[in-house]
Structure formats: C-alpha cells, structure tokens
Amino acid sequence: DIQMTQSPSSLSASVGDRVTITCRASQSINTYLNWYQQKPGKAPKVLIHAASSLPGGVPSRFTGSGSGTDFTLTISSLQPEDFATYYCQQSYSTYAFGQGTKLEIK
Amino acid sequence: QITLKESGPTLVKPTQTLTLTCTFSGFSLSTSGVGVGWIRQPPGKALEWLALIYWDDDKRYSPSLKSRLTITKDTSKNQVVLTMTNMDPVDTATYYCAHRPPDLYYFDSWGQGALVTVSS
Numbered sequence A: 001d002i003q004m005t006q007s008p009s010s011l012s013a014s015v016g017d018r019v020t021i022t023c024r025a026s027q028s029i030n031t032y033l034n035w036y037q038q039k040p041g042k043a044p045k046v047l048i049h050a051a052s053s054l055p056g057g058v059p060s061r062f063t064g065s066g067s068g069t070d071f072t073l074t075i076s077s078l079q080p081e082d083f084a085t086y087y088c089q090q091s092y093s094t095y096a097f098g099q100g101t102k103l104e105i106k
Numbered sequence B: 001q002i003t004l005k006e007s008g009p010t011l012v013k014p015t016q017t018l019t020l021t022c023t024f025s026g027f028s029l030s031t032s033g034v035g036v037g038w039i040r041q042p043p044g045k046a047l048e049w050l051a052l053i054y055w056d057d058d059k060r061y062s063p064s065l066k067s068r069l070t071i072t073k074d075t076s077k078n079q080v081v082l083t084m085t086n087m088d089p090v091d092t093a094t095y096y097c098a099h100r101p102p103d104l105y106y107f108d109s110w111g112q113g114a115l116v117t118v119s120s
Helices: none
Strands: A004-007 A010-013 A019-025 A033-038 A045-048 A062-067 A070-075 A085-090 A101-105 B003-007 B018-025 B035-041 B048-054 B059-061 B069-074 B079-084 B093-100 B114-118
Touching: A004 A085, A010 A019, A019 A033, A019 A085, A019 A101, A033 A062, A045 A062, A070 A085, B003 B093, B018 B035, B018 B093, B018 B114, B035 B079, B048 B069, B048 B079, B048 B093, B059 B069, B079 B093
Parallel strands: A010 A101
Antiparallel strands: A004 A019, A019 A070, A033 A045, A033 A085, A062 A070, A085 A101, B003 B018, B018 B079, B035 B048, B035 B093, B048 B059, B069 B079, B093 B114
16 A cells, blocks of 8 residues: 655745645655645645646646655745645555645745 | 436434445446545545446445445436445444546546534
C-alpha cells in the first residue's frame, strides 16, 4: 500500500510570494502524481496531472515537478484566490491522497 | 459538459449499510478508458479515496476499506452505486463521486458531495 506524505501540513504566505509544497511517496510511482486544490465547502479541482501537466484553464503560475518518490507543487506568485488546501494524489496503484497542505494568508 | 451528483441518505445508524448513488451526464461509462470513483472527506479532514469502477467493469478498492465496499454501475441509467457496510460514526463524511477521463489517471470532474452522518 503506497503512502503519500505532504509537507508542510500548513503554510502561511503573502500575496506575491513563491511557495512550494512537497509530496513524497513511500515507493516509486513514476510520474503518476496529481495535485488538487480545494476551497472550503467545494469539491477539489485538479491543478496538475502526471506530475507536471496542466489541464486546460489552470493558470501557468502553478507548476509541478518530480518523478519516482519526490514531487513538488510550486505557485510562482500567490494570488488571493490561491489560499486553499492542496492535496497530492498517486494514481500508480490506487488513487490515494496525501494528508493535505493548508495555505493561509500571512 | 460533464456533471455528477451524489444522492443517498443523510443519516444512517451505526452498523447499517450505506448506499450512495452517483448520477452523471455528459459522458458514458461504456466509453473505453472511462472511470468513476468515490472519495470521502470527514469534516475538517483530508480526502480519502474509496473505490473506482472502469468502463469494462474492472473495480478497484481502497485496501483499508475493501472488505466493506462494493461499487457497481448501471450504464443504461448513467449511475454508479457505492455500498459501505457496517457504518460507524467515524464514517461521517462528505462523499464525492468523480469522473476519470479516458486513459488518464486523475479525476477531472467532481460532484458537489453528499454529507452522510452516522449516528444513533
């Protein structure tokens, strides 16, 4: 059973900051790694799939990288609408999620 | 446009079986490569993937919950049903269904979620 560990669990930042969230898999998952954004009371929205691919409509300030066991989500310049909770998800074996990273306004 | 909507009881008693239905439009579960999954989220906690059914009736379950879950599909009705046995208060959560695009490995469309409370 592949476990996903995100860090940090919470993060305070300001508009315009560059932030990075990491996700580590307990074993190699190649690039079967997705990132989602969730706002309170809403369903999650996919930001990145296959570790680094942006679906249409996702702003280019979101980038994903990594392969194997270590992955990162970077937001290049935080916008007010980016304050949310972020989850990684592996789709190599099951579709398990990490425990989430809550991004708050400093 | 793809839409999904979860339906089912809002309150179940401990030990009862939960049955949730996902009714969708905008795609067919007979299309090669398509899948529909279930994900839940206890209040204030993280997302937890539960199960996924594919167009060819292949099924995948969370290892930790596999003994309690059954996922089925009715292609003619555009529905996917999840049953979870032996409900417990820790199963209180918002339950989401979501669409997996053909031959891709993520969920691109989600339902609004359905809150299920387990309490006597």
